[in-house]
Amino acid sequence: MVRITLKDGSSKEYRKGITVGEVASDISKGLARVAVAGQLNGQTVDLMQPIWEDASLNILTFDDMEGRKAFWHTTSHIMAQAVKRLFPNIKLAIGPSIDNGFYYDFDTERPFTPEDLEAIEKEMEKIIKEDLELERFELPRQEAIDFVAEKGESYKVELIEDLPEDSVISFYRQGEFVDLCAGPHVPSTGKVKSFKLLSLAGAYWRGDENNKMLQRIYGISYPKKSQLDEYLNRLEEAKKRDHRRLGRELDLFSILEEGPGFPFFHPKGMVLRNILESFWRSEHTKRGYEEVRTPIILNRDLWVRSGHWDHYQENMYFTNIDGGDYAIKPMNCPGSMLLYKRRMYSYRDLPLRMGELGLVHRHELSGALHGLMRVRCFTQDDAHIFMLPEQVKDEIVGVIDLVDYFYKQFGFNYHVELSTKPEKAMGTDEEWEMAIDALKEALEEKGMDYVINEGDGAFYGPKIDFHLEDSIGRTWQCGTIQLDFQMPERFDLTYIGADGEKHRPVMIHRVVFGSIERFIGILIEHYAGAFPTWLAPVQVRLLSITDRSADYIKDLARELENAGIRVETDLRNEKIGYKIREARLQRIPYMLVVGDKEVESRQVAVRSRDEGDLGPMDVKTFVDKIQQEISDRS
RNA sequence: GCCAAUAUAGCUCAGUCGGUAGAGCAACGGUUUCGUAAACCGUAGGUCGGGGGUUCGAGUCCCCCUGUUGGCUCCA
Numbered sequence: 001m002v003r004i005t006l007k008d009g010s011s012k013e014y015r016k017g018i019t020v021g022e023v024a025s026d027i028s029k030g031l032a033r034v035a036v037a038g039q040l041n042g043q044t045v046d047l048m049q050p051i052w053e054d055a056s057l058n059i060l061t062f063d064d065m066e067g068r069k070a071f072w073h074t075t076s077h078i079m080a081q082a083v084k085r086l087f088p089n090i091k092l093a094i095g096p097s098i099d100n101g102f103y104y105d106f107d108t109e110r111p112f113t114p115e116d117l118e119a120i121e122k123e124m125e126k127i128i129k130e131d132l133e134l135e136r137f138e139l140p141r142q143e144a145i146d147f148v149a150e151k152g153e154s155y156k157v158e159l160i161e162d163l164p165e166d167s168v169i170s171f172y173r174q175g176e177f178v179d180l181c182a183g184p185h186v187p188s189t190g191k192v193k194s195f196k197l198l199s200l201a202g203a204y205w206r207g208d209e210n211n212k213m214l215q216r217i218y219g220i221s222y223p224k225k226s227q228l229d230e231y232l233n234r235l236e237e238a239k240k241r242d243h244r245r246l247g248r249e250l251d252l253f254s255i256l257e258e259g260p261g262f263p264f265f266h267p268k269g270m271v272l273r274n275i276l277e278s279f280w281r282s283e284h285t286k287r288g289y290e291e292v293r294t295p296i297i298l299n300r301d302l303w304v305r306s307g308h309w310d311h312y313q314e315n316m317y318f319t320n321i322d323g324g325d326y327a328i329k330p331m332n333c334p335g336s337m338l339l340y341k342r343r344m345y346s347y348r349d350l351p352l353r354m355g356e357l358g359l360v361h362r363h364e365l366s367g368a369l370h371g372l373m374r375v376r377c378f379t380q381d382d383a384h385i386f387m388l389p390e391q392v393k394d395e396i397v398g399v400i401d402l403v404d405y406f407y408k409q410f411g412f413n414y415h416v417e418l419s420t421k422p423e424k425a426m427g428t429d430e431e432w433e434m435a436i437d438a439l440k441e442a443l444e445e446k447g448m449d450y451v452i453n454e455g456d457g458a459f460y461g462p463k464i465d466f467h468l469e470d471s472i473g474r475t476w477q478c479g480t481i482q483l484d485f486q487m488p489e490r491f492d493l494t495y496i497g498a499d500g501e502k503h504r505p506v507m508i509h510r511v512v513f514g515s516i517e518r519f520i521g522i523l524i525e526h527y528a529g530a531f532p533t534w535l536a537p538v539q540v541r542l543l544s545i546t547d548r549s550a551d552y553i554k555d556l557a558r559e560l561e562n563a564g565i566r567v568e569t570d571l572r573n574e575k576i577g578y579k580i581r582e583a584r585l586q587r588i589p590y591m592l593v594v595g596d597k598e599v600e601s602r603q604v605a606v607r608s609r610d611e612g613d614l615g616p617m618d619v620k621t622f623v624d625k626i627q628q629e630i631s632d633r634s
Numbered sequence: 635g636c637c638a639a640u641a642u643a644g645c646u647c648a649g650u651c652g653g654u655a656g657a658g659c660a661a662c663g664g665u666u667u668c669g670u671a672a673a674c675c676g677u678a679g680g681u682c683g684g685g686g687g688u689u690c691g692a693g694u695c696c697c698c699c700u701g702u703u704g705g706c707u708c709c710a
Binding site for chain 2: 103111112113114198199200201202203204207208209213214215216218248249255256257260315360362364365366367368369370373374375378380456465476477478479480511513514515516517518519543544545546547548573574575576577578579580581582583584585591593595596597605607612613
């Protein structure tokens with residue numbers, strides 16, 4: 001007998017070799033029905049897994065991330081099986097589950113067409129109806145290689161050869177289809193009730209652009225049709241809040257063919273942008289930052305000195321002036337270095353916090369451009385902090401607090417990553433280690449959870465990245481703090497210490513919004529265009545019922561403008577329902593309806609975007625209310 | 635940059651087998667002066683992304699280029 005301890009702490013004896021699925025059935029029929037995998041002593045396993053020893057067991061359903069992954073992984077096998085039935089000559093690469101579904105990469109002579117996808121979906125339906133059982137088996141290394149080689153699956157051979165010597169090599173069989181796979185999987189193909197193939201894409205083998213490009217098919221699946229519909233519905237909803245669409249509908253910005261990746265900001269987009277910048281300025285002034293502006297174009301020598309010439313050239317734009325080579329800045333730091341060097345500093349002057357809203361240009365691959373999220377020119381809300389070595393931790397902590405303050409202001413969730421030394425880097429391993437330790441120490445002092453991102457640092461130093469989560473769960477890197485021992489060295493930055501000698505300051509680069517353009521893109525999606533009143537490009541629209549109220553409305557508009565409120569009037573000869581509809585589509589926070597009654601009583605009928613009709617109100621009452629809302633930034 | 639899809643009026647989209655371009659909304663003109671999400675009538679608007687080719691004839695078929703979209707790669 002074996003003793004099995006369940007999630008709730010209870011335990012029970014079963015015969016040796018009972019499977020995970022049988023235990024689930026014993027617990028309850030309902031659980032057995034929704035079970036997709038198990039967790040045996042913390043390890044995810046198949047429901048078909050027999051249990052030979054005492055163990056703790058957790059039954060996973062589709063609601064568990066691990067369970068969902070098994071479910072999606074099985075669906076990817078079903079897709080691969082369908083592809084092999086339809087196109088026997090296609091070679092299989094890899095087919096994992098991802099955060100939202102699964103994909104499978106295929107090596108095929110002829111790219112898939114949308115019609116192929118339909119045929120594959122049909123074949124998958126058949127495989128699901130056949131309700132094939134999945135069976136796991138293991139093979140010794142050489143046999144495994146021979147097995148896949150005989151099938152002509154050269155990518156699988158390569159995968160097995162790259163597995164560590166001592167690893168268990170497992171396969172899963174469903175009907176005539178066998179695939180190399182670590183598992184786990186759901187017990188049979190019939191478990192997958194509802195699925196959809198979503199998109200086709202090219203993808204390099206092993207993500208390396210020097211390798212062959214394979215054909216990737218993405219898909220999603222669910223145990224119930226209603227869940228699939230809900231997911232597809234969510235995708236539709238996300239489309240509606242796409243910042244590119246809202247940017248056009250709300251007249252905020254545009255990106256034209258004449259400037260791919262170079263956005264134009266419209267008047268309303270500029271209002272939003274200016275508010276963000278003035279918020280930024282006031283918060284930074286409060287925290288002891290000064291502001292500078294450095295040139296967009298600087299000569300070649302500077303970029304050679306900063307290391308960008310050697311380490312960043314492929315992302316830079318160049319120009320020539322009077323026979324000399326110049327570069328358009330991709331970063332603000334070298335300019336700031338020059339500003340630091342304009343005079344002598346005492347240790348008493350440090351830390352020196354030098355901020356710059358700097359417009360940088362970077363050559364991004366054409367295929368990577370994406371609305372405001374990924375552009376070729378953007379404004380970094382940059383700052384360089386020069387400090388004594390003993391000030392490093394406090395300064396980093398200060399920036400972490402500042403970033404947190406900003407993001408909370410907009411109600412964002414975020415997570416933190418710590419990136420270490422990349423391949424193309426300046427400086428010694430010791431310097432890097434010191435810098436990484438300083439960042440870790442600051443994070444730990446703040447008690448922040450973070451993940452390590454190996455090899456993803458800037459070429460001059462490690463960094464802490466802040467990743468915001470957007471409306472459809474994508475994450476975007478915004479804030480970053482980068483510790484840099486290299487630039488001060490290269491530019492020979494010094495300060496005079498208490499001992500009267502010259503010393504080397506330490507420097508950090510940091511941004512909070514990251515890129516104002518990207519941040520605006522994220523804000524648009526986050527609020528679905530319905531900006532809180534303090535950010536709304538137009539805060540109030542005055543709507544006339546008939547021409548008779550026009551003069552009163554013009555007076556009101558002036559009064560509200562004088563109170564610092566952003567106002568528009570709609571005096572057109574249209575019905576009130578029509579005007580309200582348009583104002584709502586523009587997501588304007590307040591509509592003031594003014595007809596004969598309001599002219600008579602010297603009031604306004606207030607309709608809030610979020611709360612609907614609030615009824616008549618004295619003008620002063622409304623102004624007080626909205627001003628309060630604006631100053632609270634609620 | 636690579637793979638695929640795609641580009642028709644300001645916007646959203648029709649356009650069959652290759653026979654010479656159409657709707658709704660928006661704009662403009664008129665009528666209507668109306669109380670909380672779309673009044674009515676009319677007018678105008680297009681080198682069908684650009685270039686080349688096939689054809690008696692191309693929005694439609696082929697090739698090249700550009701942009702866009704979804705991925706890959708890269709990143710704020």
